[in-house]
Amino acid sequence: MNIRIFDTTLRDGEQSPGVSLSPEKKLNIAKKLDQLGVDAIETGFPVISDGEKEGVKLIVGEGLKAELCGLARTNKKDIDAAVDCGLNYIHTFIATSDIHLEHKLKMTRDEALEKAIEAVEYGKSRGLQVEFSAEDATRTDREFLKKVFGAVANAGADRIDIPDTVGYSTPQYIGEITKDAIEVSKLPISVHCHNDFGLAVANAISGVQAGASCAHVTINGIGERAGNASLEEFVMALHSLEFENKWETNINTKLIYETSRYISKLAGMSVQPNKAIVGENAFGHESGIHTHGVLNNPLTYEPISPEIVGRTRWLQVGKHAGIHGMNAMLKEYGIEPNEDQTKQILDKVKALGDQGKQVTEVELLSMANEVIGENKLKRIVQLAGFSVSTGVGTMPYAFVKLNVDGQEFSATDYGVGPVDAALNAIQKITSQVTDEVRLKEYKLDSISGGANALCEVTVKVEDARGNIISSKSVGEDIVTTSVQAMVDGINRIMLKTLLKEKKI
Ligand code: KIV
Ligand code: ZN
Helix, strand or coil, rough: EECCCEEECCCCCHHCCCCCHHHHHHHHHHHHHHHCCCEEEEEEEEHHHHHHHHHHHHHHCCCCCEEEEEECCCCCCHHHHHHHHCEEEEEEEEEEEHHHHHHHHCCCHHHHHHHHHHHHHHHCCCEEEEEEEEEEEHHCCCCHHHHHHHHHCCCCEEEEEEEECCCCHHHHHHHHHHHHHHHHHHCEEHHHHHHCCCCCHHHHHHHHHCCCCEEEEEEECCCCCCCCCCCHHHHHHHHCCCCCCCCEECCCCHHHHHHHHHHHHHHHCCCCCCCCCCCCHHEECHHHHHHHHHHHHHHHHHCCCCHHCCCCCCECCCCCCCCHHHHHHCCCCCCCHHHHHHHHHHHHHHHHHHCCCCCCHHHHHHHHHHHHHCCCCCCCCCEEEEEEEEECCCCCCEEEEEEEEEEEEEEEECCCCHHHHHHHHHHHHHHHHHEEEEEEEEEEEEEECCCCEEEEEEEEEEEEECCCEEEEEEECCCHHHHHHHHHHHHHHHHHHHHHHCCCC
16 A cells, blocks of 8 residues: 655754755755655745745745645635645644643634634635644544544545644554544544654554554654654655555655755754664664674665665774674775784774774774785875965855866865865865765864964765765865865775776
8 A cells, every 4th residue: 555655844844943944945855855756745834934935836836746735724814825825735733632722722622623614614615635633633632533533524624634743642542543533534644743752653653554544754854842753764664664564655765865865954954873764873883793794694784775765884893893894894995904914903993992992994994004014095086286265355265176087177166264165176076076975074183282283184075875984184284184184085985986886
């Protein structure tokens, strides 16, 4: 059975504290969601501002495949605002729990019921598809909830949504009220689950098991407070886990990671490293036992292949490291130590790990170089020259020249400072020669005191496949050292990709 994915990243997701999207950003996100294959997009809450209306109108004008919906309270002004934006589908809601009725709406149950019926009738009279939500449904008196759902169905609603507004439901309870809703309304049911107790995805799945045909979700699970059920977790659980029924969605799962990164960047909300499916560590392995298992057969420690969601696995060494994992990592850079050299490198890795230090790729490569005695790392990208200009009253500016596999490329760019300008110019060049490589993290440390102190720059760069590598450079000049670290990082990530694809 196909489960409908209603994405509310642009509405509930945008209600995350600190997130505010311009109309253009909203349009770009809507296009990404459409490519991903969501069935419906909640474009926004049109009545709240002129900018919101503009964003919704831009999306409506784009001719996307997904159904487009707008949020409206149960009043004519909100519904008219959605119609004015060109929408033909509304998601209208009113709270039905006593706590909301008494302390927020100052209404009786009957008054709220009346408003719900009126809004559905008005929406239908304006030719709209109407989805009705009983806000705080899971804390609403169960008999009253049934009465509301039955009444809005009689009033002509096309769909009913069950919001678990404060993430208060258990999987069992949302299953029960989903069955109630189906019984009294005979309409398609959606579930809209918040994550206050970390149960959003489990609750959404339980709703589906009880007969709901749609879930409201957001990319990266962003949304009010602890967020909403995350699209990537919900979809991948439906596709991958064993249930009595077989569920499918229209999501192109290979685009999940790319979409997650895109939304994280535009919304300015980073994803926690241990987040399922899209977190940095979701397909990373450190301990010797795990890396050994994964190298023999990835299914030993991965429930799904990272490629399914557009990612690649990565290995890291530390005090738990084993020979297999460490050598597999070195091989990614074309380094193949003999048995004795392997032992020496591993001893160094463990000694550093025992001091409580993380052994990054940078350290591993430099340890390997120390042991093997020569720099084995092939150079694809080399710095051919650069200059920067900065000062008061002028925008910092950089010119960079790189040699990529024997061919010279140059670019100029601006930035908030000379380092930023130079790194932007480098990324401009690399975008011409390879898939997007972006700077993920930048760290500057001063090694000794004084104005002529040595500085140490560590960068983490990431490519479109989710390969992340770090690189470090030490020098006297901050800009030169930063440029060197970035170029080294890009060299490593390209080398890794080319070796993996057996292109060198
Ligand atoms: O969580 C919620 O109750 C909502 C409503 C607007 C449906 O987002
Ligand atoms: Zn919500």
